Amino acid sequence: MSVLAEGSQTNGQISVAEHRYPAGYEIGLHTHMFEDEGWYVAEGTVTFPMPDDNLELTATAGEFVWHPVRRRHGLRVSEDGPARLIQFLTPGTSLVPSFFEQLKVNGSPDSPDLAQVVESSKQNYGVYLDTGSDDLPPRTPSLNHGPLTSDAKLIVPPRSDQHLCNRPYKSDKSDVRSLKIGRGMMTDVEATFHAFGAQTGNALGMVEINWGPGDVAGAHVHTLEDEGFYVLDGEITLRVAAPEGVVTAVAQAGDLVWAPRELAHYYEMTGSEGARVLVFEVPGGSLGEFFIDISKMRAADIESDEALAEAVRWMGDEFGIYFLAPGEFPEE
Known part of the structure; x- marks a missing residue:
């Protein structure tokens, strides 16, 4: 991971980081309690599962995927090759870089400290790692779940037709x-x-x-x-x-x-x-x-x-x- 902007540098508005993942790499389901998150795919092909929205989006280079706060999500890199992504988190919290540094040190699924990582992620960063337990975070109202359209595309409306919402989508x-x-x-x-x-x-x-x-x-x-x-x-x-x-x-x-x-x-x-x-x-x-x-x-x-x-x-x-x-x- 390369940190491009920390929240301390943007008055807490946003954090930005670059991630490079090998072919087949996967980040399991998890939930951010504090940040909305967007991913711009610069290279490769990446699939983003979002089970709380009954949605799975696959993005290729030049596409952007958005998933709102308090929804489970993850990512899978295609087996065909590596991926490079730019991550945008709003607001800009200590998640970048502290949370990722913690995972790098002792966040392996085989680590004996995994239980400690799960608890620390929840308590210190508001990130719930989906481990199959009953310890689930509070959900946003289900009426606000799912994309606005059947193809989950970004809507480019006239200004007079815009209605504010926070829904998952992929850019076109x-x-x-x-x-x-x-x-x-x-x-x-x-x-x-x-x-x-x-x-x-x-x-x-x-x-x-x-x-x-x-x-x-x-x-x-x-x-x-x-x-x-x-x-x-x-x-x-x-x-x-x-x-x-x-x-x-x-x-x-x-x-x-x-x-x-x-x-x-x-x-x-x-x-x-x-x-x-x-x-x-x-x-x-x-x-x-x-x-x-x-x-x-x-x-x-x-x-x-x-x-x-x-x-x-x-x-x-x-x-x-x-x-x-x-x-x-x-x-x-």
Whole structure:
């Protein structure tokens, strides 16, 4: 396991870790009492059993699976090859890395300390390991179980049709949308949506964006969410106007960078081939809906000063995203 972000680094909002598992590897059924959990499959094929939801989802590279808090779940890696996964836990508790370090030391099924691990997992981390005993955690109401649709796919609704829930699902990597903002921003950009707040109980939003080289997102401030960037391919440079001065972070494949809410930031694709990035927000409210509206070409024609001013007002009023005027971002 590689820790990408601990809760102490994200103000308790989220923890993120990378896991590499061999072919045939299996994590038995267990229940998180405190965290919702999402898995992005970067490589391989993984099956996620969720018996409390009468559901079993198999995900391949480029797909994201979500399972809510207080539901039994596990995972099985295909026998055909190894898997690499990115795990997202909200909120960001001590589960990463402390719980996994404990399991690595004495969590083997054949360990004489297994009973102690089971009890410690429950008492210290709120994780119930399914050992077949009668010591079961409290369940969420059964009316809230199961996917919203028969195929358990992520729903990409119009904003006016969204009804908040927290249900398991798998994203649809074939649903690729074009994003474009005028004046040279987000040119020829493709996006795949993996999480919306409406389906994760506002815990997480996520979109995978494939940017071209040199593309840029101008200086802006998020007032409603913290924003993270996990780089799948390429290179992105993020600049954040932190209280101690401008912080510059250059992130390449496998890196994660973080932009807290209320701090102005901007980023550009500094790799020769651009960058493919998982952009995620916590809580999962407005950012995904913003990108959905952008995919409908809501801000594609902003060449005139009047159109630009209207688009800037729209972004602030609807999504709490405020773009800075030229010269407002502090110098490094």
